[in-house]
Amino acid sequence: MDLQGPLGQPKGKMALERVFEWIRRRWEEIPPSLRPLVGISAGIGGLGLVLFLAGLILLLRGAPSAAPTPTPAIAGAPVGPVPVRIRVKEVAFSVRPLPVQGGRWPVPAGGRDVAYWMEGTVVNPVFGLPGRPETRRLVEGLQEGDPIEVEMTTGPALRFQVAGKQPVQPTDVEILAQHRPGLTLLLTGGDPRWAVIAMPLAQTPVLWETAGRVPIGVPVQVGSVRLTVSSVEMRTEGPDIPAESVGVLVRFELDHSGEMPLSLEGAEILLIDASGRRYQPVPLGEVPRPAGQVRPGGTFSGVVAFLLPRGRATGVLAWRFNPMPGRLMPVEVEFELPRPTPTPPPEARLQIQIQSAQWSAEEGTLVIRGGVGNTGDQPVTLAAEEVELIGSEGQPIPLLNASPALPWTIPAGRTLGFELRFALADREAVMLRIGAARFQIR
Numbered sequence: 001m002d003l004q005g006p007l008g009q010p011k012g013k014m015a016l017e018r019v020f021e022w023i024r025r026r027w028e029e030i031p032p033s034l035r036p037l038v039g040i041s042a043g044i045g046g047l048g049l050v051l052f053l054a055g056l057i058l059l060l061r062g063a064p065s066a067a068p069t070p071t072p073a074i075a076g077a078p079v080g081p082v083p084v085r086i087r088v089k090e091v092a093f094s095v096r097p098l099p100v101q102g103g104r105w106p107v108p109a110g111g112r113d114v115a116y117w118m119e120g121t122v123v124n125p126v127f128g129l130p131g132r133p134e135t136r137r138l139v140e141g142l143q144e145g146d147p148i149e150v151e152m153t154t155g156p157a158l159r160f161q162v163a164g165k166q167p168v169q170p171t172d173v174e175i176l177a178q179h180r181p182g183l184t185l186l187l188t189g190g191d192p193r194w195a196v197i198a199m200p201l202a203q204t205p206v207l208w209e210t211a212g213r214v215p216i217g218v219p220v221q222v223g224s225v226r227l228t229v230s231s232v233e234m235r236t237e238g239p240d241i242p243a244e245s246v247g248v249l250v251r252f253e254l255d256h257s258g259e260m261p262l263s264l265e266g267a268e269i270l271l272i273d274a275s276g277r278r279y280q281p282v283p284l285g286e287v288p289r290p291a292g293q294v295r296p297g298g299t300f301s302g303v304v305a306f307l308l309p310r311g312r313a314t315g316v317l318a319w320r321f322n323p324m325p326g327r328l329m330p331v332e333v334e335f336e337l338p339r340p341t342p343t344p345p346p347e348a349r350l351q352i353q354i355q356s357a358q359w360s361a362e363e364g365t366l367v368i369r370g371g372v373g374n375t376g377d378q379p380v381t382l383a384a385e386e387v388e389l390i391g392s393e394g395q396p397i398p399l400l401n402a403s404p405a406l407p408w409t410i411p412a413g414r415t416l417g418f419e420l421r422f423a424l425a426d427r428e429a430v431m432l433r434i435g436a437a438r439f440q441i442r
Contacts, residue, residue, distance in 0.1 A: 081152035081221075086115045086127055088148050088185070091138055093129070095150075107188045124182045125150065131189035139165070139187045139194050148183060148198050158183075160198035167192035213318060216335040224258030225323045229333040234313065240284050246313045247284050248306045248337065252321070256294040264290040264300075268322035268330060271306040274315030279306045313337055349376030350410065352437045359427050365400065366424040368432060368441070371417045374410040382408045382435055389422045390431045397430060398423045 083095045093115035098107065100118065107116050107128040118126040129135050146162040160183045168175060168186075175184050175195050185196035214220050219228045235247035248271060256262045269290055271279040281289050284305035294300045317337065322330035351373040359366045366389070374380050384406040389397035401421040410416045424430065432439045 083117050083125060083127075083150050084153055085151040086148065087151075088138060089142070089146055093127075095127070098128070107186075109189055118176070121176070121184075124177065124180060124184060126176050126184045126186065128186045128188050131187050131193075136187060136190060136194075139185070139196060142196055148185070148196075150183070159201040161201055163197045163199045165194050165196040168195040169193070213332045213334045216333055220331050220333075222321065222331050223323055223328045224256060225262065226255040226257070227321055227331065227333075228253050229319060229335075232319075232335050232337065234337045235284075238285055241307070244310055245307050246310055246337075248308055248313065248317070249284070249287060249303050250306075250319050251301075251303050252319075253299065253301045254294065255299050256296060259296055261293040261295055262323055263293050264302075265292075266325075268320060268325040269304055270320040271308070272318040272320060272332070273308060273312045274317065275312065277312065278320075279308060281305060282307050349374060350380060350382075350435055350437070351375060352434050352439075354432070354439050354441075357441045359424060361427070364423060364425040366397070366422045366430070366441075368420045368422070369418070371415050372408065372410055372434065373415040374412055377412050379412055380410050382406070382410070386433075386435050387420065388433050389420075389424075390433065392428045392430065 082097065086093050086095055093113055095115050095117050097119045098105065098116040099120070105118060105128065107130060109130050112132070114130070116128040118128070129139065142162050142165060144162055144164060148160040148162065150158040150160070152158065163182075170193065172195075175197065181200050183198040183200070185198065187194040187196075216229050216232065219226055221227075229250060229252045231251045233249040233251075235241060235249065238247065241247050250271070267290070269281055273279070281304045283289055284307070287303050287305040290302060290304050292300075315336065316334050318332040318334045320330050320332045322328055352370065353373075354368065354370040356370075357366065357368045368389075372382070384402075387399070387402065387406060387408075389399070391397055399420065400423050401419075403419045404416070408416055408418070420432075429440065429442045432441055
């Protein structure tokens with residue numbers, strides 16, 4: 001890159017000369033009687049700027065700081081609810097987010113009734129309390145089992161109990177780690193600097209984050225709504241289902257803890273297939289479109305139906321729900337449709353037992369006795385061609401008599417006893433076939 005002027009003079013020097021020439025011309029345009037006043041004003045302004053910069057430097061150097069950014073660090077503000085208030089025993093502090101700056105966390109000194117949240121800490125949220133005398137007495141008096149409660153922008157409050165406390169150095173970052181669920185409360189400034197470790201209280205059921213996808217059957221908080229998708233069903237036949245489509249029914253339950261009624265017509269309810277195509281709810285048989293309102297503190301159990309092309313009812317589908325579109329982040333519950341169980345053929349419901357097989361050389365016959373049981377809920381009929389005896393070389397053995405006579409109809413849940421008499425002149429290994437069942441007889 002060329003940094004020289006036309007005559008080899010540096011461009012920076014030329015620019016400065018042009019600035020000074022402009023200042024000189026403006027100075028000469030000021031009347032001589034006003035020049036002293038202008039000079040004094042400029043001097044006062046310059047002095048003020050110098051004092052401002054000096055004060056800013058002293059403020060930054062003097063601000064107490066807690067430990068450096070935890071490892072691993074989470075960049076940026078989290079997606080989803082953030083803390084707005086923390087209550088330590090009976091004392092409440094409003095929460096202000098405070099990012100890590102240049103590897104330091106400058107918690108201001110003397111903040112009254114304010115707790116500073118280290119932005120990006122979610123699994124193990126970190127809060128800093130300025131070391132005022134009354135705050136120090138509160139922290140030093142904490143005992144194991146004391147409660148700590150964190151109110152969030154959405155959803156229920158998170159509850160913790162004190163597991164212990166210990167003095168720490170400003171360089172200690174292990175207590176800020178994000179690989180375990182919990183809460184860390186730091187008392188900044190003064191000596192010693194206390195770190196309070198708290199563990200989450202068991203909440204039944206555990207709530208997932210409001211954004212992103214969750215599995216079916218897991219409760220999730222979406223704003224003031226606690227939502228659970230309990231089951232899904234696929235329908236392939238019905239008066240409202242076209243030949244090349246399938247119906248998808250999603251059963252869900254929600255608890256509404258907001259202050260205003262929740263309109264189901266105004267909620268975003270969609271089904272998204274594996275390729276990202278979206279489908280709106282439809283009336284299907286006895287299932288109408290979602291409608292009505294849920295009162296504050298009320299619950300609702302319902303079913304919503306969708307129609308999908310048969311070729312797109314495969315893979316991972318997602319059911320999207322947002323009670324306040326445009327104001328909340330939606331949740332998507334993902335699932336795969338249960339495939340229909342193939343209907344077994346009627347003979348598969350039969351249980352066949354051979355009780356005896358007797359061959360008579362004098363008569364040249366083989367008599368087989370047994371029973372056929374029907375385990376299904378419908379009668380099953382066995383035709384004459386479904387009962388046969390096959391010789392060792394694959395030849396059919398003539399059936400002389402069947403008692404009862406074929407065909408056989410076996411009622412649902414009943415057993416039919418039978419006797420079969422075949423013309424078998426020589427004793428040999430044969431195979432009996434009754435429906436789909438086969439028996440080797442020697």
